Amino acid sequence: MVKIETPVVIINFKTYTKATGEKAVLLAQTCERVSNKYDVPIVIAPQIPDLFRVAKAVEIPVFSQHMDPGEPGRFTGHVLGDTLVESGCTGTLLNHSEKRMQLADIEESITKSHKINLFTVVCTNNIQVSVAAACMNPWSVAVEPPELIGSGISVSQAQPEIISGTVEKIRKVNKKVVILCGAGIGNGDDVAAAIKLGAQGVLLASAVANSDKPEPVLSDLVSPLSK
Amino acid sequence: MVKIETPVVIINFKTYTKATGEKAVLLAQTCERVSNKYDVPIVIAPQIPDLFRVAKAVEIPVFSQHMDPGEPGRFTGHVLGDTLVESGCTGTLLNHSEKRMQLADIEESITKSHKINLFTVVCTNNIQVSVAAACMNPWSVAVEPPELIGSGISVSQAQPEIISGTVEKIRKVNKKVVILCGAGIGNGDDVAAAIKLGAQGVLLASAVANSDKPEPVLSDLVSPLSK
Amino acid sequence: MVKIETPVVIINFKTYTKATGEKAVLLAQTCERVSNKYDVPIVIAPQIPDLFRVAKAVEIPVFSQHMDPGEPGRFTGHVLGDTLVESGCTGTLLNHSEKRMQLADIEESITKSHKINLFTVVCTNNIQVSVAAACMNPWSVAVEPPELIGSGISVSQAQPEIISGTVEKIRKVNKKVVILCGAGIGNGDDVAAAIKLGAQGVLLASAVANSDKPEPVLSDLVSPLSK
Amino acid sequence: MVKIETPVVIINFKTYTKATGEKAVLLAQTCERVSNKYDVPIVIAPQIPDLFRVAKAVEIPVFSQHMDPGEPGRFTGHVLGDTLVESGCTGTLLNHSEKRMQLADIEESITKSHKINLFTVVCTNNIQVSVAAACMNPWSVAVEPPELIGSGISVSQAQPEIISGTVEKIRKVNKKVVILCGAGIGNGDDVAAAIKLGAQGVLLASAVANSDKPEPVLSDLVSPLSK
Numbered sequence: 001m002v003k004i005e006t007p008v009v010i011i012n013f014k015t016y017t018k019a020t021g022e023k024a025v026l027l028a029q030t031c032e033r034v035s036n037k038y039d040v041p042i043v044i045a046p047q048i049p050d051l052f053r054v055a056k057a058v059e060i061p062v063f064s065q066h067m068d069p070g071e072p073g074r075f076t077g078h079v080l081g082d083t084l085v086e087s088g089c090t091g092t093l094l095n096h097s098e099k100r101m102q103l104a105d106i107e108e109s110i111t112k113s114h115k116i117n118l119f120t121v122v123c124t125n126n127i128q129v130s131v132a133a134a135c136m137n138p139w140s141v142a143v144e145p146p147e148l149i150g151s152g153i154s155v156s157q158a159q160p161e162i163i164s165g166t167v168e169k170i171r172k173v174n175k176k177v178v179i180l181c182g183a184g185i186g187n188g189d190d191v192a193a194a195i196k197l198g199a200q201g202v203l204l205a206s207a208v209a210n211s212d213k214p215e216p217v218l219s220d221l222v223s224p225l226s227k
Numbered sequence: 228m229v230k231i232e233t234p235v236v237i238i239n240f241k242t243y244t245k246a247t248g249e250k251a252v253l254l255a256q257t258c259e260r261v262s263n264k265y266d267v268p269i270v271i272a273p274q275i276p277d278l279f280r281v282a283k284a285v286e287i288p289v290f291s292q293h294m295d296p297g298e299p300g301r302f303t304g305h306v307l308g309d310t311l312v313e314s315g316c317t318g319t320l321l322n323h324s325e326k327r328m329q330l331a332d333i334e335e336s337i338t339k340s341h342k343i344n345l346f347t348v349v350c351t352n353n354i355q356v357s358v359a360a361a362c363m364n365p366w367s368v369a370v371e372p373p374e375l376i377g378s379g380i381s382v383s384q385a386q387p388e389i390i391s392g393t394v395e396k397i398r399k400v401n402k403k404v405v406i407l408c409g410a411g412i413g414n415g416d417d418v419a420a421a422i423k424l425g426a427q428g429v430l431l432a433s434a435v436a437n438s439d440k441p442e443p444v445l446s447d448l449v450s451p452l453s454k
Numbered sequence: 455m456v457k458i459e460t461p462v463v464i465i466n467f468k469t470y471t472k473a474t475g476e477k478a479v480l481l482a483q484t485c486e487r488v489s490n491k492y493d494v495p496i497v498i499a500p501q502i503p504d505l506f507r508v509a510k511a512v513e514i515p516v517f518s519q520h521m522d523p524g525e526p527g528r529f530t531g532h533v534l535g536d537t538l539v540e541s542g543c544t545g546t547l548l549n550h551s552e553k554r555m556q557l558a559d560i561e562e563s564i565t566k567s568h569k570i571n572l573f574t575v576v577c578t579n580n581i582q583v584s585v586a587a588a589c590m591n592p593w594s595v596a597v598e599p600p601e602l603i604g605s606g607i608s609v610s611q612a613q614p615e616i617i618s619g620t621v622e623k624i625r626k627v628n629k630k631v632v633i634l635c636g637a638g639i640g641n642g643d644d645v646a647a648a649i650k651l652g653a654q655g656v657l658l659a660s661a662v663a664n665s666d667k668p669e670p671v672l673s674d675l676v677s678p679l680s681k
Numbered sequence: 682m683v684k685i686e687t688p689v690v691i692i693n694f695k696t697y698t699k700a701t702g703e704k705a706v707l708l709a710q711t712c713e714r715v716s717n718k719y720d721v722p723i724v725i726a727p728q729i730p731d732l733f734r735v736a737k738a739v740e741i742p743v744f745s746q747h748m749d750p751g752e753p754g755r756f757t758g759h760v761l762g763d764t765l766v767e768s769g770c771t772g773t774l775l776n777h778s779e780k781r782m783q784l785a786d787i788e789e790s791i792t793k794s795h796k797i798n799l800f801t802v803v804c805t806n807n808i809q810v811s812v813a814a815a816c817m818n819p820w821s822v823a824v825e826p827p828e829l830i831g832s833g834i835s836v837s838q839a840q841p842e843i844i845s846g847t848v849e850k851i852r853k854v855n856k857k858v859v860i861l862c863g864a865g866i867g868n869g870d871d872v873a874a875a876i877k878l879g880a881q882g883v884l885l886a887s888a889v890a891n892s893d894k895p896e897p898v899l900s901d902l903v904s905p906l907s908k
Contacts, residue, residue, distance in 0.1 A: 017299045021313030048306060049291075049314040052279050064276075066304030072244045074377065076432075077293030077326035079275060086248030087276040095784060099304030103776060103784040107810045129788045132813040135854065150301070173816065173854050205303075322557060330549060330557040334583045356561045359586040362627065400589065400627050471753045475767030502760060503745075503768040506733050518730075520758030526698045528831070530886075531747030531780035533729060540702030541730040553758035604755065659757075 002090070004061060004119060006178055007225045008201035009191070010043040010142070011208050011218075012065065012093065013050075019209040024050040025057045027208075030215050032058045040222040045093055048079055055088025063119065064092040066099050069108035081112045091119030091139065093203075097146045107136045121180065121203065127165045130179075134170045140178035141170065142203040148183035150206055155183040156193035167198035185221070192224040229317070231288060231346060233405055234452045235428035236418070237270040237369070238435050238445070239292065239320065240277075246436040251277040252284045254435075257442050259285045267449040272320055275306055282315025290346065291319040293326050296335035308339045318346030318366065320430075324373045334363045348407065348430065354392045357406075361397045367405035368397065369430040375410035377433055382410040383420035394425035412448070419451040456544070458515060458573060460632055461679045462655035463645070464497040464596070465662050465672075466519065466547065467504075473663040478504040479511045481662075484669050486512045494676040495655075499547055502533055509542025517573065518546040520553050523562035535566045545573030545593065547657075551600045561590045575634065575657065581619045584633075588624045594632035595624065596657040602637035604660055609637040610647035621652035639675070646678040683771070685742060685800060687859055688906045689882035690872070691724040691823070692889050692899070693746065693774065694731075700890040705731040706738045708889075711896050713739045721903040722882075726774055729760055736769025744800065745773040747780050750789035762793045772800030772820065774884075778827045788817045802861065802884070808846045811860075815851045821859035822851065823884040829864035831887055836864040837874035848879035866902070873905040882906075 011031055013019035019027050024046045035042035045063040046054045055062040068078040084092060094109055095101045101109070106122060113120045120138040124130040130143045143166045148155050156163060163181045170179055181194050182203035194202050207221070208214045238258055240246035246254050251273045262269035272290040273281045282289040295305040311319060321336055322328045328336070333349060340347045347365040351357040357370045370393045375382050383390060390408045397406055408421050409430035421429050434448070435441045465485055467473035473481050478500045489496035499517040500508045509516040522532040538546060548563055549555045555563070560576060567574045568591075575594040576587040584597045597620045602609050610617060617635045624633055635648050636657035648656050661675070662668045692712055694700035700708050705727045716723035726744040727735045736743040749759040765773060775790055776782045782790075787803060794801045801819040805811040811824045824847045829836050837844060844862045851860055862875050863884035875883050888902070889895045 012303055015297070015299045015302045015305060015307050015310065017309070020299065020310050045303075047310050048275050048304070049278050049310050049316075051276050064304075070242070072242045072247065073437075075242045075325055076239055076272075076320070076323040077275070077291075078242060080242050082244070083242065083247050083274050083276050089276075093304070096303040098302055100783045100785055102781045103787055103813065104781055104806050104810055106784055107807070107813065111809070125785050126788070128792070128817050129785055132784065132788065132816040135813040135816050136809050210300075327556045327558055329554045330560055330586065331551075331554055331579050331583055333557055334580070334586065338582070352558050353561070355565070355590050356558055359557065359561065359589040362586040362589050363582050466757055469751070469753045469756045469759060469761050469764065471763070474753065474764050499757075501764050502729050502758070503732050503764050503770075505730050518758075524696070526696045526701065527891075529696045529779055530693060530726075530774070530777040531729070531745075532696060534696050536698070537696065537701050537728050537730050543730075547758070550757040552756055664754075 004043065005041045006200040007195055008041045008043060009222055009225070010045060010063070010121065010180065010201065010203045012203060012205040013044065013046045013209045014205050015047055016210045020047060021050060024054050027214060028054045028058045031218065032060045034215060034218045034222060035060050038219065038222045038226040040225045042222065043091070051084065051089055052087045061090045062088060063121070064089050065096065067092040067094060067109050069105045069112060081109070081116050081118055084118065085116050089118065091121065094120055094122045094138070096123045097125060097144060097149060110136050110138045127162060127169050130166045131169045131173060134174040134177045138177065140180055142180035142182050144182040144203065151184045152186060153184045154186060154190035155181050156185070156190050156197060158184070160193070160197050163194060163197040163199050188220045188224045191221055195224065231270065232268045233427040234422055235268040235270060236449055236452070237272060237290070237348065237407065237428065237430045239430060239432040240271065240273045240436045241432045242274055243437045247274060248277060251281050254441060255281045255285045258445065259287045261442060261445045261449060262287050265446065265449045265453040267452045269449065270318070278311065278314045278316055288317045289315060290348070291316050292323065294319040294321060294336050296332045296339060308336070308343050308345055311345065312343050316345065318348065321347055321349045321365070323350045324352060324371060324376060333360070337363050337365045354389060354396050357393045358396045358400060361401040361404045365404065367407055369407035369409050371409040371430065378411045379413060380411045381413060381417035382408050383412070383417050383424060385411070387420070387424050390421060390424040390426050415447045415451045418448055422451065458497065459495045460654040461649055462495040462497060463676055463679070464499060464517070464575065464634065464655065464657045466657060466659040467498065467500045467663045468659045469501055470664045474501060475504060478508050481668060482508045482512045485672065486514045488669060488672045488676060489514050492673065492676045492680040494679045496676065497545070505538065505543055506541045515544045516542060517575070518543050519550065521546040521548060521563050523559045523566060535563070535570050535572055538572065539570050543572065545575065548574055548576045548592070550577045551579060551598060551603055564590050564592045581616060581623050584620045585623045585627060588628040588631045591628070592631065594634055596634035596636050598636040598657065605638045606640060607638045608640060608644035609635050610639070610644050610651060612638065614647070614651050617648060617651040617653050642674045642678045645675055649678065685724065686722045687881040688876055689722040689724060690903055690906070691726060691744070691802065691861065691882065691884045693884060693886040694725065694727045694890045695886045696728055697891045701728060702731060705735050708895060709735045709739045712899065713741045715896060715899045715903060716741050719900065719903045719907040721906045723903065724772070732765065732768045732770055742771045743769060744802070745770050746777065748773040748775060748790050750786045750793060762790070762797050762799055765799065766797050770799065772802065775801055775803045775819070777804045778806060778825060778830055791817050791819045808843060808850050811847045812850045812854060815855040815858045818855070819858065821861055823861035823863050825863040825884065832865045833867060834865045835867060835871035836862050837866070837871050837878060839865070841874070841878050844875060844878040844880050869901045869905045872902055876905065
């Protein structure tokens with residue numbers, strides 16, 4: 001299992017038209033270019049039907065937006081980890097606020113991911129839930145106050161204590177898990193603020209995936225992380 | 228919107244290892260060969276992450292195993308109709324017994340499918356539910372008694388009255404919807420029995436998608452429908 | 455099974471503080487008083503933990519706000535029909551927009567309700583879904599455009615065509631089902647308009663259950679129906 | 682908030698006919714009698730529609746089988762904590778294997794319970810999930826391997842390491858939470874074995890709630906805990 005360095009920027013493509021199908025491939029290539037130019041790890045999470053074509057087109061890590069627990073066989077319509085691996089994915093988001101999961105299913109998905117070498121990012125909504133998620137040993141926890149998602153108001157500016165608090169509380173139970181934050185991240189200042197508060201990266205969507213000019217936006221976003 | 232002729236055979240790939248990733252492509256090509264040889268319409272429903280690569284490889288209709296309602300934008304992890312179209316899909320199963328949906332979401336998905344030219348197959352579990360589904364104007368309703376799914380006992384042999392009853396009751400409210408049956412369909416005799424009872428085709432999975440020799444199995448299955 | 459006459463007014467208590475616990479009993483008694491005074495059938499739907507104490511206190515029909523399918527035995531935390539009957543309930547709402555149900559579960563609940571003599575009201579969100587619900591033979595279908603629920607804008611004034619359209623389309627498949635409408639109903643004029651459009655009653659909540667003076671509000675609401 | 686002493690025995694009434702309606706009251710009174718006779722704390726969890734009548738009839742703690750998150754107002758059909766309090770409940774099970782909850786909803790329910798003085802018991806299926814649950818500060822965590830629920834094979838005999846492992850791992854993150862175990866507990870020997878492994882009590886259902894003679898069964902169960 002290849003390591004993903006931190007700080008890391010994860011771009012969730014959501015279901016934006018500008019990040020669907022062939023446009024998802026183009027956006028992925030933009031992300032790869034910026035990642036290489038600034039030497040900052042960028043992970044992308046396109047829609048599930050787009051995973052294969054995107055993973056074929058780029059070498060940066062491609063994550064799914066969701067994974068269901070379960071072993072191959074039945075489960076019509078479910079998105080199993082084994083199939084994600086076959087599609088060229090190297091990881092997955094879990095429990096995004098738009099796709100909340102049951103506690104037991106999150107744990108089962110994480111445990112499965114360890115067996116098949118998938119990185120997992122459990123999205124959470126507050127400090128308490130972040131600590132619970134960290135106890136289940138995912139690769140990463142990404143705390144995102146739901147009321148700020150898509151708001152244009154950055155979590156790192158509006159609720160800095162949720163980031164510092166999450167870092168402090170998670171480290172008491174898990175030394176290794178990668179701690180990310182998200183919600184309203186829109187520019188390099190937001191990213192710099194998040195890193196200063198102890199986050200090891202950010203998870204964001206609309207600022208890049210719904211932008212008419214994603215390349216300059218993304219360049220600005222990652223520039224504070226450039227080595 | 229291209230027409231799909233009936234009688235039709237739909238092969239649900241479920242999440243069988245033998246029908247995942249590159250193997251899904253091979254199985255799809257087998258299905259296409261048999262469809263052409265016997266001049267019987269065959270529709271295939273691979274896993275969602277496999278849709279693009281399969282749709283690239285064959286010309287027979289490729290359906291998704293599931294579709295979520297909703298318009299592009301948010302909905303991280305959801306499988307939207309617009310994205311299915313971009314992937315080369317021409318239709319989708321809805322409400323499979325392993326992926327049951329809320330009533331309102333089924334209707335919203337069907338209504339959306341009409342706007343974007345997707346065929347829809349609503350899976351149902353008994354006569355009453357089949358009639359309700361038919362009222363929402365999908366392309367097709369596929370009745371499958373859940374206790375027979377994967378059982379090896381064919382619905383057309385074990386519960387013929389559920390097929391004839393579904394046909395009779397649906398026709399009172401909807402003259403056009405394509406009526407399929409499924410569950411336990413394993414060979415040509417099961418298919419012939421289903422057609423005799425009034426079904427316009429069958430939906431099946433394990434007999435083909437979990438077979439070591441899918442080509443002869445599928446050939447036997449479609450032979451009663453050959454023109 | 456006692457008959458419930460139409461036109462009928464159903465008051466959903468939701469989870470309003472003014473309609474919880476002992477206050478639910480008081481509101482139920484107010485509803486009974488108004489029902490008797492105006493000779494208009496009023497059905498009430500308190501919260502599930504309040505069903506027993508309310509049903510003990512009044513003789514008007516008490517419905518649950520929800521029912522799960524399933525037979526006694528397992529199903530910890532579920533609300534089974536048999537238990538509702540034991541609590542003095544005579545019916546239940548199903549598929550309220552705040553508690554949407556899977557298609558197969560709605561049908562299973564309706565079928566169960568026939569065996570144990572419970573009235574069922576399937577809540578729906580548009581004409582198409584209403585027709586589908588009517589095909590499963592509940593006692594009643596209540597169409598409620600979700601965007602008007604709790605809005606103070608009455609469905610009968612703002613979207614009259616949804617009521618007349620639902621009545622017209624349902625009657626083609628089901629002659630007997632009681633057709634109600636809801637969403638934004640606030641006064642007698644709204645009720646009169648609904649009846650004029652073909653509804654056989656109304657389903658409403660906040661105007662009564664969140665009112666400081668429910669008795670005059672309810673009196674005004676039912677007065678157009680008084681015999 | 683009254684304290685509940687440990688070791689404690691929690692009886693989940695599930696939806697057994699022998700533990701529904703008036704029979705739930707009788708079973709509750711039996712539990713109270715045994716609790717008093719042996720001086721062992723017994724908590725009972727009847728079905729939600731039965732909570733009020735049972736809480737009226739006994740003085741031992743009455744818990745709900747489930748609680749939804751959310752504040753009074755909307756949420757038709759949901760079971761809110763405020764309403765449970767009004768019904769005489771002093772606590773609730775959360776996330777039972779037959780009523781799994783989303784991670785964020787479990788946390789929201791626990792946080793709400795602290796504000797309104799409800800005891801919470803989060804049911805879990807393995808060690809990892811138990812630790813995650815403990816991080817969210819419920820009153821108690823009850824680990825129950827799902828495959829043993831209702832099996833008649835006791836967790837304390839068949840999988841002792843899951844109990845000792847849960848205790849060991851939980852204590853690293855939470856010193857106070859009450860640790861229970863469940864699944865297949867049928868007699869006093871099973872209870873004694875559980876206590877010996879570090880559990881502070883047991884959660885059980887069928888052995889008592891589906892018994893023709895619950896009093897001797899329950900007496901045998903609690904006798905190892907008698908002071």
